[in-house]
Amino acid sequence: MKLKLAVQKSGRLNEGSLSLLKACGIDIITGGKLKTESDNFPLEVYFLRDDDIPQYVEAGIADIGIVGENLLLEQNTSLKVVEQLGFGKCRLSLAVEKNADYKDLSYFRNMRIATSYPFLLGEFLKKNNLQAEIHEISGSVEIAPSIGVADAICDLVSSGSTLMQNGLKEVAVMLKSEAVLVRKKILAPEIEALLDKLLFRIRAVRKANHNKYILLNIPTNKLDSICKILPGMKSPTVLPLAEEGWCSVHSVLHEDDFWEIIEQLKNEGAQGILVVPIEKMIL
Ligand code: PRT
Ligand code: ZN
Numbered sequence: 001m002k003l004k005l006a007v008q009k010s011g012r013l014n015e016g017s018l019s020l021l022k023a024c025g026i027d028i029i030t031g032g033k034l035k036t037e038s039d040n041f042p043l044e045v046y047f048l049r050d051d052d053i054p055q056y057v058e059a060g061i062a063d064i065g066i067v068g069e070n071l072l073l074e075q076n077t078s079l080k081v082v083e084q085l086g087f088g089k090c091r092l093s094l095a096v097e098k099n100a101d102y103k104d105l106s107y108f109r110n111m112r113i114a115t116s117y118p119f120l121l122g123e124f125l126k127k128n129n130l131q132a133e134i135h136e137i138s139g140s141v142e143i144a145p146s147i148g149v150a151d152a153i154c155d156l157v158s159s160g161s162t163l164m165q166n167g168l169k170e171v172a173v174m175l176k177s178e179a180v181l182v183r184k185k186i187l188a189p190e191i192e193a194l195l196d197k198l199l200f201r202i203r204a205v206r207k208a209n210h211n212k213y214i215l216l217n218i219p220t221n222k223l224d225s226i227c228k229i230l231p232g233m234k235s236p237t238v239l240p241l242a243e244e245g246w247c248s249v250h251s252v253l254h255e256d257d258f259w260e261i262i263e264q265l266k267n268e269g270a271q272g273i274l275v276v277p278i279e280k281m282i283l
Pocket of ligand 1 (some may be wrong): 011048088160
């Protein structure tokens with residue numbers, strides 16, 4: 001039995017999905033085919049348009065899939081999100097013409113808003129008690145205001161450069177999104193076990209991406225105060241240096257605390273600080 005995974009064939013989530021598999025030690029042969037399999041993990045991969053992935057998983061043609069949360073919410077499916085994957089990050093935002101006199105959401109009252117996300121936009125307008133005209137278009141939403149078919153847009157934004165190039169400004173963020181792993185509600189026990197195995201690997205990779213291995217030299221008499229600063233997985237590893245009165249301390253830092261902790265370590269007299277990426281982290 002094989003676990004069947006649907007990923008985007010080409011587009012913004014394709015590379016991230018394939019790199020994730022690679023980081024999990026799963027080799028697959030890619031090359032324009034619609035279906036491929038791994039020779040070192042019981043996995044079959046289907047390459048599809050992102051819009052079709054939720055239906056394929058709901059119908060059980062694939063057991064799991066990788067899609068943007070934005071798409072999942074727009075399609076309003078019953079699929080369960082098993083894991084946030086940390087790539088394909090973007091936001092669904094409302095944007096208006098750069099020179100527009102925008103103050104608050106009431107600006108959108110009775111406006112024509114172009115979007116490929118009519119469901120989410122409709123919900124957002126309802127929640128904010130706004131009546132506006134939703135103009136659904138499937139691509140190049142950002143040119144709608146300049147050609148006069150809409151007054152504003154609701155679209156995905158990541159760097160913001162597309163909005164800028166089209167003379168628009170982002171004025172409200174409706175939701176934040178990233179790629180997620182979704183699953184069919186009920187799976188055969190053997191498939192469920194394969195999914196657990198894959199998830200174990202994905203979590204180890206994701207955890208490693210959020211952490212850094214740190215090595216530093218300190219005067220031995222500073223050991224106590226330095227150990228209080230370093231969280232470590234259990235407690236830091238301490239090794240004596242050839243030079244009398246000095247030791248080397250090894251530990252793991254989370255990216256969120258990283259700069260803060262480095263600062264404190266330097267203030268305590270740490271020297272020769274090395275920071276190294278971690279490939280996998282299994283706790
Ligand atoms: O062919 P297929 O149907 O599979 O692909 P698609 O063209 O429908 O989707 P694709 O590849 O564009 O996007 C797939 C998913 O990537 C989306 O559903 C999001 O979850 C995620 N994602 C992340 C983005 C962006 N960032 C993004 N910036 N999807 C689209 N964009 C577009 C946006 O629509 C706008 O046109 O990029 C432009 C804005 O980018 P910036 O960087 O200029 O702000
Ligand atoms: Zn699509």
